[in-house]
Structures are given as C-alpha cells and as structure tokens.
Amino acid sequence: MSSPSSISDDEPPLSGLPVVRLRPKAEARAIRHGFPWVYADELVMDRRTGNIPPGALAVLEDGERRVLGLVTVNVKSKIVARMLDRDPAAVIDEAWFAARLSRALELRERLYDAPFYRLVHAEADGLPGVVIDRFGDVAVVQPNAAWAELLIAPLVAALQAVTGVTTVVKNGTGRSRGLEGLAEETVVLAGAVDGPVAVPMNGATYMADVTGGQKTGLFFDQRPNHAFAARLARGARVLDVFTHVGGFALAALAGGAQSALAVDASSPALALAEEGARATGVAERFSTRQGDAFAVLEALGGEGAQFDLVICDPPAFAPAKPALEAGLRAYERIARLAAPLVAPGGYLVLCSCSHAVDLQSFRNASARGIGRGGRRGQLLHTGFAGADHPMLPQLAESGYLKSLFFRLD
16 A cells, blocks of 8 residues: 555646636635535636646635635536545545545444445545445445546555455446546456355345446445335235335345235346345245336236335436426326325335435425325335435435335325
8 A cells, every 4th residue: 555645657746736716706615614516617717727637636725715625626527626635735545545445444344244335425435426335345336526537546456455355346337427528337447256246135135236237236225224114014915116136025025025026127137136036035925027117007006906015216217406397207106106006004115316306395296196196194204325325414415315104094
C-alpha cells in the first residue's frame, strides 16, 4: 500500500490543482453543512474550468474565494463537482481509499455475521458515485462517476487489502454512468468468476450472477423487508411480482409459506430463482411465471387467483423528476391490479426504489390504486433499505427505497 504522501503515475498531480469557484449567489452553506454535490448552474464555468478533464481533482472555493474542500469535476455531468474531502490537501491514493473502506467495513461487520452486504453506498460512505456489494470473497464495484473510473486501480487495491476479497468485478453499466459520459462495460479486474455466487440471507439461499445479472447481481437493500414479509407468510400462499432472483418469495418460503409463485420478465433471473429454491430446499413449494408484470397481474385477476400475501417490487418507474407523474401512475396501476388478488384479511406489499418519488406521494398513489381495485386496508408497516445502505442526511437521493405493508379487508 502506498503512503499517504505518495501517488501513482495514473493519478492527478499532487500540486497545481485547478481551482473551481461557486457563483457569487450560489449557496455555499449547504456544502459546508455536508451536501456533497455542486450543480452545473452553481459553478463559474469559465474556459479554465471547462477544460478540466472529466474526473480530475480540483479545489472548490465559495464566491468569496474561501476554500470548501477537494472535489472531483466533470463538466459533462449535471453534477459538475462532487466533494471528496474537506481537506483540500488530501491525497486521493490507495491509503485514502483504504481509510474510507475500513470505516465502511467496520459498520458492516458489526451489522452482519457473514460477509454478504453492501459495503459502500456511494456518498453516504464517503465515496461519491461508488457502489460496492460484497458476496463473500467476491466484490462487485460500480464506478458510477468519472473520478472513480480514473482511480479504479488504487480503489481495487485498497478493497482487496482491507477486505481480503480475492475476486473483484467492475460492473460498468447503468443510467448513472451514461449521465457521467462513461462507456458501459463489465469486466473481472481480479480473480475469476466461474458461475453464480450463493448468498445466504434470511434463511434462504440466493444465486447472484455477478457478471451478467441486473445491477451487481442481487439486491441487498430489501433484506429487512424480506424478513418482515416472511413473518406474514407463515402458512400463506404468496405471489412475488418482479421477483428477480427470488426476492421476497424465497424468504417467504424459508419463513414457512405454503407456496410461492414468482413472476419476472427475465428467464435468466427466474432460472436463478429456481436454483435458489433448490439450494434452500423449498423447490417443491416454488413455481415461476415469466412475463410482463402488468400482463401477468391482469391474467391472474381474470383467472380469479387469490393469494394471502402479494408483493410487488418493481424497478424504478421514476428514475428522475421528469418521469415523476408517469411513475406515480404506474405505481397506482400496480396497486389497482394487485389488490383484487389478495384474499380477505391478506397482505399487500408495494415497493418503490425511485428516489424521485417521495414517501407521501408513493403512499398516496398506492392507496388510490388499492381503492380503485375495490379494496380497503390498513397500513401496517413502512420499510426502508437495510443499514448497509446508510442515508446521507443532507442528500435525499441516498434514501430511495420505500416498502409499504398493507392488510386488506
């Protein structure tokens, strides 16, 4: 590991960093109080700033030339600067990464008995735009910001040194990278991957495709909500829509559900869910149905199907504010189609991972949909992401997941 005062040839120079400055009327107080982003319309965009390469480091000043900290700059992004360190003289090398990763690891090791969790949740763990999920000896890194792409080598070296993982996969896919002007690619940076990774969680075993699956291969964020649903699932007939690799269904079966039907549009995801059901020892109570979720919900309604517990955990219908209204309509439609499938006295779980949709708006859309589906109910519980997905209080976007648990009349 390099010393804090050293830096690799691939990293930015130690001296002569450019200075970027907030516009005179831009609000610097939010930055001083912990907000990590500077938007394009808040920064003085002169020729020198415009010529800074994407992902390079710079010193950020307020409109009165007072230093705010060390930032990374990408003039191609709407988030033109991201705060890396309050110390403008900080050296972003392997030792710096190791310090951030060690702090993140200490929390996760306190929370979980086994090394299966989200290790780094971007800004909330002090690594803007970086997501790292850990699957035992395998780690999947999503460098969703230009600076992390440039410094992937010291990041991975620190990751292996701190955690001891032997295999590291870079998952360079997704909407965030496109907004940063980054190309999509998935590559194994260290070690080897010879198939899906078995992940124990909530008494079930999930199979994560860490090189070809959705996101990093598994969603750890729903872990506490899977557990809460499993408590409602004892002896129940369960429908899990948008199941991915088994999601709520496998947790419900591990918790004593009578049966579970898992629905997803992806054949590979359902194949992994079936493999997980076999590994969990619940294959005889598990079945799948491939197809568009809306179409399957309508078909099940036409068949007069009834379930004691129905869960709908769709992808983000509103990934950004321009899609908000359309997203809320989609959430309402899901609730309208799902509610009639719940047996009297049964439970309906509706989830949203859209950070652009606030909790109240999602709750209102869900309640409207339930009503339009001819049902009434009580809201039992509101769930959020697990503690391995900490929220940065100053950044609402870091608290994106919402899960509503209803009991229907």
